[in-house]
Structure formats: C-alpha cells, structure tokens
Amino acid sequence: MRSCDKKVAEGKERVAIENAPKELTAEEQAKLNEMDAQVSELVRKATELAEAGDIDGSEEATRASEDLKARREEEHRMLTTKGGRGRGVLEVCEISAVYMNSADNESRKQDHYNGKQVRPRWAPG
Numbered sequence: 001m002r003s004c005d006k007k008v009a010e011g012k013e014r015v016a017i018e019n020a021p022k023e024l025t026a027e028e029q030a031k032l033n034e035m036d037a038q039v040s041e042l043v044r045k046a047t048e049l050a051e052a053g054d055i056d057g058s059e060e061a062t063r064a065s066e067d068l069k070a071r072r073e074e075e076h077r078m079l080t081t082k083g084g085r086g087r088g089v090l091e092v093c094e095i096s097a098v099y100m101n102s103a104d105n106e107s108r109k110q111d112h113y114n115g116k117q118v119r120p121r122w123a124p125g
Contacts, residue, residue, distance in 0.1 A: 004096075004097055007097035008092055008093075008094060008097045010097075011092035011097050011099060012092050014090075014092075014099075015090045015091065015092050015099070018090045021080040021081065022079075022080055022081075024079055024080065028079050031075070032072060032075065032076055032079075035068060035071070035072040035075065036072065038068055039065050039068050039069050039072065042061050042062075042064050042065035042068065043061075043062075043065050045061045046058045046059075046061035046062045046065065049061060089101070093112065096112075098112065100112065
C-alpha cells in the first residue's frame with residue numbers, strides 16, 4: 001500500500017509539472033499584443049460608427065472584435081499549454097496511480113473505474 005501511495009504522490013508531482021503553463025517567448029507575446037491592439041482598434045471603430053449613426057457598421061465591427069478576442073484567447077491557451085492543441089489536463093488516479101488525460105473518451109474512463117485498469121491498493125499482489 002505504501003508503494004502505491006508513493007506512486008500516487010510521485011504522479012501528482014509529475015502532473016503538477018506537466019500541467020503548469022509554459023512561459024511565452026517575446027515573439028509570442030508580441031503576437032498576442034498585436035491582437036489586443038487590433039481588438040482595441042475595432043472597439044474604437046465600433047464606437048465611432050455608433051456615434052455617427054451607422055448602427056450596421058458598428059454591429060459588424062463589434063462582431064469582428066468579439067471574434068478576434070475569442071481567437072486571441074484560443075491562441076493564448078494553445079501557446080501556454082505545453083501540449084498545445086487537443087491536449088487535455090493530465091490527472092492521476094488516486095487508487096491505481098495510473099495517468100489519465102481529461103481528453104480521454106468516457107468509455108476509457110469508465111473502463112478504468114470499473115476495474116479493467118484499477119487494482120485497489122489493498123488488493124493482493
């Protein structure tokens with residue numbers, strides 16, 4: 001039981017390291033800053049168009065700014081996540097010390113919890 005507890009503790013340490021966000025390079029930060037500036041410009045343009053009475057133009061600029069903001073957030077997430085696109089968060093099973101990914105499909109998770117991969121700590125050898 002102690003060896004499994006030790007494996008779980010070691011797994012949690014590894015998971016903490018794996019899931020930690022990575023630092024952005026100067027080039028990556030510059031790209032995000034440019035996107036922020038474009039969002040600000042679109043918001044300013046939408047405000048000016050609304051004040052001038054061009055509601056359709058203002059709505060279009062607002063939609064464009066919201067789309068760009070969403071793309072910026074996705075870009076930031078991909079840049080700061082070590083695995084990048086499509087990678088979930090790594091987890092450790094408290095019972096078996098098996099690594100599991102939050103992106104795993106439900107049937108895989110259920111197989112694990114229903115005993116196909118889990119062997120309780122108290123089970124013999």
